[in-house]
Amino acid sequence: MAEQSDWVERFYGLSRLDLPTKQLLTTRSTIIDVAKDTMLFGPGNSPENMLFLLDGTVRVQQVSETGHEIVLYRIEAGQSCVLTTACLLAYDDYSAEGITETPVRAAAVPRGVFDDLVAQSKSFRDFVFAAFSKRITDLFLMIDEVAFQRLDVRLAGVLIKLAGESDKISTTHQKLSVELGTAREVVSRQLQEFHRRGWIETGRGSVTLLDRAAIGKLAGQES
Template sequence: MQTETWLDRFAGLARLEPPVRDLLLSRSAIITAPAGSVIFGPGKSPENMLFLLDGVVRVQQVSESGHDIVLYRITAGESCVLTTACLLAYDDYAAEGIAETDVQAAAVPRDVFDELVAQSKSFRNFVFAAFSKRITDLFLMIDEVAFQRLDVRLADRLLKLSGGADTVATTHQKLAVELGTAREVVSRQLQEFQRRGWISQARGAVTLQDRAGLLKLAQHHS
């Protein structure tokens, strides 16, 4: 019986053929980074494919309008598809990845990634399955930013960020980055939510007073 390795944290990798597993294990390195550190950034070329074992990485980009926007988050058991895209295209990063918590990841060197994408159907399937899911998510986000009302998106995001708790530790600026808009726009919308009795605000925190009210608005989010 084989002992558990970091590969077993990823459903698609646990089923790889033994030679491919052995290559990934022998050539990968486990790396760690503290909360707040920049894992990758614009203009840098990826040296490794990253598989997140613990923690959360926020991937964000500066939009054409000059606002930062959160593209997606990578959680434990996921690979970074932006890194995948850059590796496949031999391109530099166009966004940055920031550790929201302390993180631990398995780093697989570019040459191993290239070799396995070329030679292992099961590894290739894993890479492209993750890729297609994230691309679908990004199209949904583009639709949101382009076509959906900001009040609906803000209500939805507050509920998601709360994780079921009453208080979200955040600022107006951080919420603006989440939604790809200006801080002033978020501030005005939060004031309106407060006027309706849905939230209360303190420095660095938003408390959800009427989750049902927010949920009713967020359900317009299709």
């Protein structure tokens, strides 16, 4: 199967590995397919594989003892999971959950192979820690936003990000509250304010951007 033998080339850092290391990764890995809305991992679980995402999106979120949720980051195609990396390196259990937002295809590399490569291959270590470092920086930025940035600014940024090239977002007030790490009622009030300004139109399970330029300006982005 072609994908089994060439998936390594889809990851910039891995594509620069020496041929024997690439062959080890491809021969010892397994290509897996996971349906949408599946929990890939959760608190208390120990990772048995390092997953390299080939297609789809995985949402990694933290859930408190009181049920409060916040999205920590998303894993996109061509990326690996920093939390899985941390748990593999520390031989620790997950402290957050990863849920597929779309159908997902990934290459699963067994823990034993990961351990051997981290110990023996400098190039593989460089790849692992470069990805780890970037994601940690992203997490610090997210913490800074949650702690210090105004909610309306953050909500505007999330709407622009989720909309992409479209003006209609399939989402709910609850899902947006998880994105922002705040209560659904708080998000609902802010959406009502955006609606009052004529920036958005809300429907059942959707938000439509009517004035992308105004929302983008508030978010500090180019319209």
